[in-house]
Amino acid sequence: MLLKQYTAGYLAETIGARVDGLSDTLGTGCSSLADAVAGDITFMVNAKYSKCWKESAASIGIVPNGIQIPEHDASKRTLLWVDNVEVAMATVLSLFAREDDLPELGVHTTAVISSSASIGAHVRIGPFVVVADDAVIANNVSLHSGTRIGKGACIGAGTILYPGVVIGQHCNVGEGCILHGNVVLGTDGFGYCVNEEQTHLIKIQHIGNVEVGNNVEIGSNSCIDRGKFSPTVIGSGTKIDNLVQVGHNCIIGENCAISATSAIAGSVVIGNWVQIGGNVGISPHCVIGDGAKIGAKSGVMNDIPAGEKWLGLPASPVRDALRQWSSTRKLPRIIADMHREQK
Numbered sequence: 001m002l003l004k005q006y007t008a009g010y011l012a013e014t015i016g017a018r019v020d021g022l023s024d025t026l027g028t029g030c031s032s033l034a035d036a037v038a039g040d041i042t043f044m045v046n047a048k049y050s051k052c053w054k055e056s057a058a059s060i061g062i063v064p065n066g067i068q069i070p071e072h073d074a075s076k077r078t079l080l081w082v083d084n085v086e087v088a089m090a091t092v093l094s095l096f097a098r099e100d101d102l103p104e105l106g107v108h109t110t111a112v113i114s115s116s117a118s119i120g121a122h123v124r125i126g127p128f129v130v131v132a133d134d135a136v137i138a139n140n141v142s143l144h145s146g147t148r149i150g151k152g153a154c155i156g157a158g159t160i161l162y163p164g165v166v167i168g169q170h171c172n173v174g175e176g177c178i179l180h181g182n183v184v185l186g187t188d189g190f191g192y193c194v195n196e197e198q199t200h201l202i203k204i205q206h207i208g209n210v211e212v213g214n215n216v217e218i219g220s221n222s223c224i225d226r227g228k229f230s231p232t233v234i235g236s237g238t239k240i241d242n243l244v245q246v247g248h249n250c251i252i253g254e255n256c257a258i259s260a261t262s263a264i265a266g267s268v269v270i271g272n273w274v275q276i277g278g279n280v281g282i283s284p285h286c287v288i289g290d291g292a293k294i295g296a297k298s299g300v301m302n303d304i305p306a307g308e309k310w311l312g313l314p315a316s317p318v319r320d321a322l323r324q325w326s327s328t329r330k331l332p333r334i335i336a337d338m339h340r341e342q343k
Contacts, residue, residue, distance in 0.1 A: 004028070008078040012080050020078065022074070033052045036196045038059055040057070040058045040060075040247075041061075042059065044062070054072075071119050102142045103121050108129070114131055117131045130149065132148075136226070138158075142161070144163040147161045147164065150170070158176045159173055159177040160177070167238050180220040184223045185210045186209060186226045188205075189226060206225070210224050222240055222245070224246040245263045249267045250266065254273070262278065265283055266284050271286045271288060283301045289303075289308070294309075295311035295321075299315055
């Protein structure tokens with residue numbers, strides 16, 4: 001494999017940076033400040049990391065405008081000044097990204113494709129893939145080994161399904177999506193009722209489907225249940241981490257970020273641009289407003305207004321949660337003081 005390398009001048013042009021140092025300094029990889037070796041490009045997201053530049057072995061540093069970098073020697077190394085380090089970092093990392101490990105162009109001989117399925121142009125369908133009756137696979141779709149596309153399901157153009165993904169019948173995935181290993185869309189919702197004699201639970205059939213928008217990414221082993229009547233919806237641009245459960249009839253808006261091991265109960269409505277930390281639980285029928293942020297390990301039992309930050313178990317506005325925690329920490333001292341006073 002050919003070594004990828006880029007000059008500081010090329011990087012500056014690519015990310016819109018101001019060069020402080022040698023434009024011909026070569027960057028051959030990316031690393032953290034502490035782990036970098038000669039040739040590496042590193043990133044300082046704020047002033048806290050600027051003092052580490054002197055000790056780092058990195059050749060090129062990308063830093064936000066307006067901070068000070070002590071003892072930078074522009075004759076030996078190069079700094080690239082930008083407005084937004086995170087965006088610059090994403091762009092630079094994409095230059096060093098590995099090529100996708102995709103199936104061969106065409107349909108593998110072991111794949112089972114229904115005669116009534118519609119298969120687009122330039123598809124990549126790997127070993128032991130199953131495409132059921134009336135399913136639609138659009139152009140440039142990649143289906144890795146062991147994926148299963150259910151009856152009447154649709155996969156949009158350019159979407160990649162990694163090994164073991166299961167798309168249930170009549171579920172739809174938009175264009176440019178990435179579904180990582182063992183994602184399951186369209187399992188039955190978790191719904192039961194007690195029979196009249198109260199001897200067992202009756203399974204409630206879920207006859208809806210799952211609708212996933214464009215440019216959605218879903219992490220490994222996540223599961224999205226089909227709706228009871230209407231669809232479970234994942235809006236365009238939303239990113240879902242590994243091991244996330246989305247219950248039946250949820251509606252998740254556009255450009256949300258949902259971290260690993262979160263569990264969203266049925267009929268939850270989540271607005272656009274919502275951020276949900278790891279291991280969050282959300283109770284049924286809650287409504288989360290646009291732009292809300294929920295801290296890790298929170299238990300949401302009430303609606304959250306747009307733009308608010310909530311935290312804790314049960315979750316409450318961040319300021320209230322921090323006051324509660326502060327008070328709780330003081331309890332042992334308060335109790336000890338009370339005991340002393342009673343003596």
